[in-house]
Amino acid sequence: MQCDYFDSGACRSCTLMGTPYPLQLSGRGDRVREVLAAHPGTTWLPPVESPESDYRNKAKMVVGGTVDAPTIGLLDRDGRPVDIRGCGVCTPGVRAVLPVLAEFVTTAGLTPYDVAARRGELKYLLVTDSPDGRVMVRFVLRSTEPLPRLRKHLPALLRRLPQLEVVTANLLPEHKAVVEGEEEVVLTERSTLSMRVNDLDLHLRPQSFFQTNTSVAAALYRQARAWTEELQPASVWDLYCGVGGFALHCAAPGRDVVGVETSAEAAASARQSARDAGFDGVRFEVGDATEFALAAPAPPDLVIVNPPRRGLGAPLSRWLEESGVRHVLYSSCNVTSLAKDLDAMPSLRPHVGRVLDMFPQTAHQEVAVLLGRD
CATH class of the missing domain: 3.40.50.150 (Vaccinia Virus protein VP39)
Known part of the structure; x- marks a missing residue:
């Protein structure tokens, strides 16, 4: 590869x-x-x-940059954001939603979290792609402040990405090296993503582990x-x-x-x-x-x-x-x-x-x- x-x-x-x-x-x-x-x-x-390639069904993406020009990817050794939204080990289903989510960050005014300055709201995007093409997206936020804007603009996002089945906001107020917090706010009617594996449907809730x-x-x-x-x-x-x-x-x-x-x-x-x-x-x-x-x-x-x-x-x-x-x-x-x-x-x-x-x-x-x- x-x-x-x-x-x-x-x-x-x-x-x-x-x-x-x-x-x-x-x-x-x-x-x-x-x-x-x-x-x-x-x-x-x-x-x-x-x-x-195309095997990783879950992406844990750091959101950086600015609200008008967000990056989706990771932080380099110096803490600078790097955009890798086209990562080839992620499934095509994951890659398909990341550019639209980047636009949504701007539309909904979700200010990326600045690690060094310890300010901003949106820390991570956690995206999971199921075998049948349905998707779960979790916005990891520092507080509930952006929730009204998330809810306001979510219908338009769902129209653009009809494959989104579960959308949540995860709250991570602490400044520490973890990817998610304990509190989860479900923003869609469905709260579980079905992962078809062999002859079984394994239901995946937002904070549940599943093999990548x-x-x-x-x-x-x-x-x-x-x-x-x-x-x-x-x-x-x-x-x-x-x-x-x-x-x-x-x-x-x-x-x-x-x-x-x-x-x-x-x-x-x-x-x-x-x-x-x-x-x-x-x-x-x-x-x-x-x-x-x-x-x-x-x-x-x-x-x-x-x-x-x-x-x-x-x-x-x-x-x-x-x-x-x-x-x-x-x-x-x-x-x-x-x-x-x-x-x-x-x-x-x-x-x-x-x-x-x-x-x-x-x-x-x-x-x-x-x-x-x-």
């Missing part, structure tokens, strides 16, 4: 830009096997490839479903379940499935998807994954974990090691923390694994492994 932003030095986020894709893919596999070398005997399935690469996420869930069907567990936990992708793909008649997630919004999204799919044996709880496991009277047949980059941590790793659970399906976005967690669970050995290329053009490694007791 060729990128003018990378070639000009305007954006270097894609650190492997220009590296032939086969080398990127083989390098990921080599890196994973190197880090997990202390755990031999794993059967590695062929890696899951991704389109080199839809096609690779679909492959990840299919792999989890296949491994689960081989094991035929009567009971499954999906810890750090997000909007329920793993839990819903691994559901089956007569199988008890529980998803646990700290985000109430994500859990509500998962419950809605379960209702729509008619899954009576699946339930979702809001809570901490470790606390849930430690308080449970007995482990299930299969535990699925998809932790954040920091990994499971010592308490949950220790519980899994001592619980007697027969199998763990570990989906990891950080092979280093995965290796650390595996060291803490010596009785649960990786039997089979697969690298999934969730973020082409970057050094990111996504890996799924099925662990079992010998």
